[in-house]
Amino acid sequence: MSEARSRKVLVIGAGPVGALTALSLHRRGWEVEIWESRDDPRGKDTAPSNLRSINLAISARGLEALRSVDPSLAEQFQNEAIPMKGRMIHHTDGKQESQLYDPINGQCINSIGRPLLNQRLVESLPDTIKLRFNTKLSRIDFDRKQAYGSSPEYKEADDIGTGFDLIIGADGSWSKVRTAMMRMESRIDFSQSFIPHAYIELHMPADPTKPGGYAIDKNHLHIWPRHSFMLIGLPNKDGSFTLTLFIPFASLATIKTRDAASAFFREHFPSAVEIVGEKKLLDDFENNPRGNLVTINCTPSVWSSHALLLGDASHSMVPFYGQGLNCGLEDVRVLNSVLEKHKITPTTSLKLGETDPSLELALKAYSVERQADLKAICELALQNYTEMRSHVLSPLHHLRRTLDSLLTRLIPSSSKLATSLHLSLNTDPFPTKRVKGWTSLYEMVTFRPDVPYSEALRKERWQRDVMAWTGYVSGLLALGGAGVVGLSLARKWFDRR
Amino acid sequence: MSEARSRKVLVIGAGPVGALTALSLHRRGWEVEIWESRDDPRGKDTAPSNLRSINLAISARGLEALRSVDPSLAEQFQNEAIPMKGRMIHHTDGKQESQLYDPINGQCINSIGRPLLNQRLVESLPDTIKLRFNTKLSRIDFDRKQAYGSSPEYKEADDIGTGFDLIIGADGSWSKVRTAMMRMESRIDFSQSFIPHAYIELHMPADPTKPGGYAIDKNHLHIWPRHSFMLIGLPNKDGSFTLTLFIPFASLATIKTRDAASAFFREHFPSAVEIVGEKKLLDDFENNPRGNLVTINCTPSVWSSHALLLGDASHSMVPFYGQGLNCGLEDVRVLNSVLEKHKITPTTSLKLGETDPSLELALKAYSVERQADLKAICELALQNYTEMRSHVLSPLHHLRRTLDSLLTRLIPSSSKLATSLHLSLNTDPFPTKRVKGWTSLYEMVTFRPDVPYSEALRKERWQRDVMAWTGYVSGLLALGGAGVVGLSLARKWFDRR
Numbered sequence: 001m002s003e004a005r006s007r008k009v010l011v012i013g014a015g016p017v018g019a020l021t022a023l024s025l026h027r028r029g030w031e032v033e034i035w036e037s038r039d040d041p042r043g044k045d046t047a048p049s050n051l052r053s054i055n056l057a058i059s060a061r062g063l064e065a066l067r068s069v070d071p072s073l074a075e076q077f078q079n080e081a082i083p084m085k086g087r088m089i090h091h092t093d094g095k096q097e098s099q100l101y102d103p104i105n106g107q108c109i110n111s112i113g114r115p116l117l118n119q120r121l122v123e124s125l126p127d128t129i130k131l132r133f134n135t136k137l138s139r140i141d142f143d144r145k146q147a148y149g150s151s152p153e154y155k156e157a158d159d160i161g162t163g164f165d166l167i168i169g170a171d172g173s174w175s176k177v178r179t180a181m182m183r184m185e186s187r188i189d190f191s192q193s194f195i196p197h198a199y200i201e202l203h204m205p206a207d208p209t210k211p212g213g214y215a216i217d218k219n220h221l222h223i224w225p226r227h228s229f230m231l232i233g234l235p236n237k238d239g240s241f242t243l244t245l246f247i248p249f250a251s252l253a254t255i256k257t258r259d260a261a262s263a264f265f266r267e268h269f270p271s272a273v274e275i276v277g278e279k280k281l282l283d284d285f286e287n288n289p290r291g292n293l294v295t296i297n298c299t300p301s302v303w304s305s306h307a308l309l310l311g312d313a314s315h316s317m318v319p320f321y322g323q324g325l326n327c328g329l330e331d332v333r334v335l336n337s338v339l340e341k342h343k344i345t346p347t348t349s350l351k352l353g354e355t356d357p358s359l360e361l362a363l364k365a366y367s368v369e370r371q372a373d374l375k376a377i378c379e380l381a382l383q384n385y386t387e388m389r390s391h392v393l394s395p396l397h398h399l400r401r402t403l404d405s406l407l408t409r410l411i412p413s414s415s416k417l418a419t420s421l422h423l424s425l426n427t428d429p430f431p432t433k434r435v436k437g438w439t440s441l442y443e444m445v446t447f448r449p450d451v452p453y454s455e456a457l458r459k460e461r462w463q464r465d466v467m468a469w470t471g472y473v474s475g476l477l478a479l480g481g482a483g484v485v486g487l488s489l490a491r492k493w494f495d496r497r
Numbered sequence: 498m499s500e501a502r503s504r505k506v507l508v509i510g511a512g513p514v515g516a517l518t519a520l521s522l523h524r525r526g527w528e529v530e531i532w533e534s535r536d537d538p539r540g541k542d543t544a545p546s547n548l549r550s551i552n553l554a555i556s557a558r559g560l561e562a563l564r565s566v567d568p569s570l571a572e573q574f575q576n577e578a579i580p581m582k583g584r585m586i587h588h589t590d591g592k593q594e595s596q597l598y599d600p601i602n603g604q605c606i607n608s609i610g611r612p613l614l615n616q617r618l619v620e621s622l623p624d625t626i627k628l629r630f631n632t633k634l635s636r637i638d639f640d641r642k643q644a645y646g647s648s649p650e651y652k653e654a655d656d657i658g659t660g661f662d663l664i665i666g667a668d669g670s671w672s673k674v675r676t677a678m679m680r681m682e683s684r685i686d687f688s689q690s691f692i693p694h695a696y697i698e699l700h701m702p703a704d705p706t707k708p709g710g711y712a713i714d715k716n717h718l719h720i721w722p723r724h725s726f727m728l729i730g731l732p733n734k735d736g737s738f739t740l741t742l743f744i745p746f747a748s749l750a751t752i753k754t755r756d757a758a759s760a761f762f763r764e765h766f767p768s769a770v771e772i773v774g775e776k777k778l779l780d781d782f783e784n785n786p787r788g789n790l791v792t793i794n795c796t797p798s799v800w801s802s803h804a805l806l807l808g809d810a811s812h813s814m815v816p817f818y819g820q821g822l823n824c825g826l827e828d829v830r831v832l833n834s835v836l837e838k839h840k841i842t843p844t845t846s847l848k849l850g851e852t853d854p855s856l857e858l859a860l861k862a863y864s865v866e867r868q869a870d871l872k873a874i875c876e877l878a879l880q881n882y883t884e885m886r887s888h889v890l891s892p893l894h895h896l897r898r899t900l901d902s903l904l905t906r907l908i909p910s911s912s913k914l915a916t917s918l919h920l921s922l923n924t925d926p927f928p929t930k931r932v933k934g935w936t937s938l939y940e941m942v943t944f945r946p947d948v949p950y951s952e953a954l955r956k957e958r959w960q961r962d963v964m965a966w967t968g969y970v971s972g973l974l975a976l977g978g979a980g981v982v983g984l985s986l987a988r989k990w991f992d993r994r
Contacts, residue, residue, distance in 0.1 A: 187789060191688035292684060480980070487984060 017311035018170030029346025055234035057322035065329035081110035088220035175313035206239030213239020230389035305360035514808030515667030516618035526843025552731035554819035562826035578607035585717035672810035703736030710736020727886035802857035
């Protein structure tokens, strides 16, 4: 056995998940290198642009994950983000209706621009982490644990090379690390599935006549639900809103001219036309790209002691639960606690290239632990699209929300914020295995990092069953009652003859 | 517009599906070329080998597809195959129990070796089809509609090249055509999913003391169901049986020594040990490879007017319904009738490389038509594993089979063999859109090529619902009856006081 040396991790991708992973393993004492194919974001302008600003809703899971690595990070983002306390439903007639996310405790989700979040996270990385921007991964030699890449200065595919103990793919939906992993191991379950809807970003500029520039309420996520399609809006710091239109490709194909687009917006989104101005709205609609919405799952997300996928690389979801980023950051927290639990030291006496059985075991445990949760949130994100664009308009939806609130007050749920604040101190990633009391699905997913996604899904189904059986039983009792009354009436009638 | 010329199809893969596709398009007047990475199978020995003989069960759908291209082909295979009229269940105590597939009409499935089937199909191809064996596809230039490949004589990746109007990937589960297609078009849904079970082929030699050499009944598919694992056996012409053991990888990992293997077989399959002999059985078990079982789905299975996937390339399924090959051959029949319906002529005046809008429309129609059916049969194949290794042992299974038979006699199903024999004359691939009467799922899937797989699944679910509701209603009636009796007794009791 050779001398002990620091473990070396190569993180591919310096997006929010990659950056947090790097920071967290650096804190654990690992040697860390990051390759990112894009430019260095530090010191760049991150003001919301016209084209692809992409707003994120950071909520309890994301914040808890940041806190688990560095409590000051969570605090910083909470200060820079705009809290949204509920959905503002915009009806076609212009009426607005607020639906609070947490009527009882007033918890919020937080709007933040992806570029800003990313910039701040990269800025938080210490100098001892080696950062390579504009560097594209070209191939991985898993036998020798070497990765090769190229950059504008080093143009050949193998010009840049480095060794690693572990390579982490935080390189997004079309991950190259995943492709390389799947070439090594045939028994990996993989799926990619598109929804038939496109997304198009539009922009609502700040209105200088309004306080803070906000033409519509600053502290809401705005939705114009229209059943088969919808428009949403998230606030930016400068008073503008980033709007996103979600619409089936098939419907989009019928809007062929600017006149048709004008008619479409005037019919379905008259209030948005009025605020943004028709010319600006139609310009954005015509010029901005049509994005795809895909669900991707890769199981297991680890291979040997060599490779691990985090964030979108192992699970891309549609954006309708606002959990994509939160879930990716949570991956880092769960990984951290699994490494802790398995007592993975920051040093190793193995040579670079050798398989590490204890690290392999820990990575497998991570994958098994996380699998059901990732599947659950991908499914929930798909379901929530129908909720946002259609169910929010239904009277049954209101009834259910009211009933949920009532039951939550009557049968309070077990651990609350108190637990979540202390999560980072606990090495069990999810101390609450069974949620007690009554609690809504939205609350568990969004505000309860102590509840795994799969448990939230299980609990929700159980609550639905309880509701359904209550319905059956009361129906039967009513029928039975009617039967008894009927029988006695019949008896009386017979007796009279 | 240039002069009319024959359409050119390049088929990748000369397995059963590729060969039938080539023959069928040749009959339609297309110019056909085939590339196959393996050796020419013609004139080779196709006797069942020790290692990977792979028996197939060809049934009505496969035969109907052969018939739709050339009626003599179907006849030929029916003569060469061994009919199996039911399952023979081998209990641990040695008792054998026959369960007929079609107790009413006595229809059979047919055991045939894959090599023999493949050889016969390739032999049926006329000389005017250009056949290239030992030729590996290296890349496809979709813009110019050119495919490139290499062979032992022409070793460079681009040494062999040819143009095409349409390239058909009949190149199996790990299709290269599919990979190339997915590189061109991002919005393709794709999934690969492994079951945690392995398969291992074993061999039961002919017994010279028995008639025809058959140690167990020749006209059955033999199953040794043991709940979490099973052994099956299909007859060969020479009196031998090809046995396949299906077992979880996790269980396999616990059988570490030859002694452990001996104990395993003696405990669970004593009758197989007795017939095959322990040494031979354990030799096969130790030496033969462990195979993976995967479900693959690719939707759509077409791209532009340029590429189409058939058979395992677009849908690989686990082997438990015996439909993998039958479904692949049926792809060819459905494609044929779609081309017929869309009046795709054998000639075109387009230049090689141009997109053909009418062919594109026809291919899209094929993909849409077939999509739900492929999904259904992949799901049914997965479900049938539990049926074969466990449900066949349950008394409820017997009850259900008896009930199904009874109901089928009472409420006869609509079209029967009569329809299926005339299917090939009909340009509508599935004339029966709704099956009437009562019929079992197995019958629809296996013996009714006029019933699409998705309709079989729908009908089965409907029949299950009818059964369940019958159960509920009789339960309620019984409860109601008990209630009335109870009430009148109570009344009498009160009256007496």
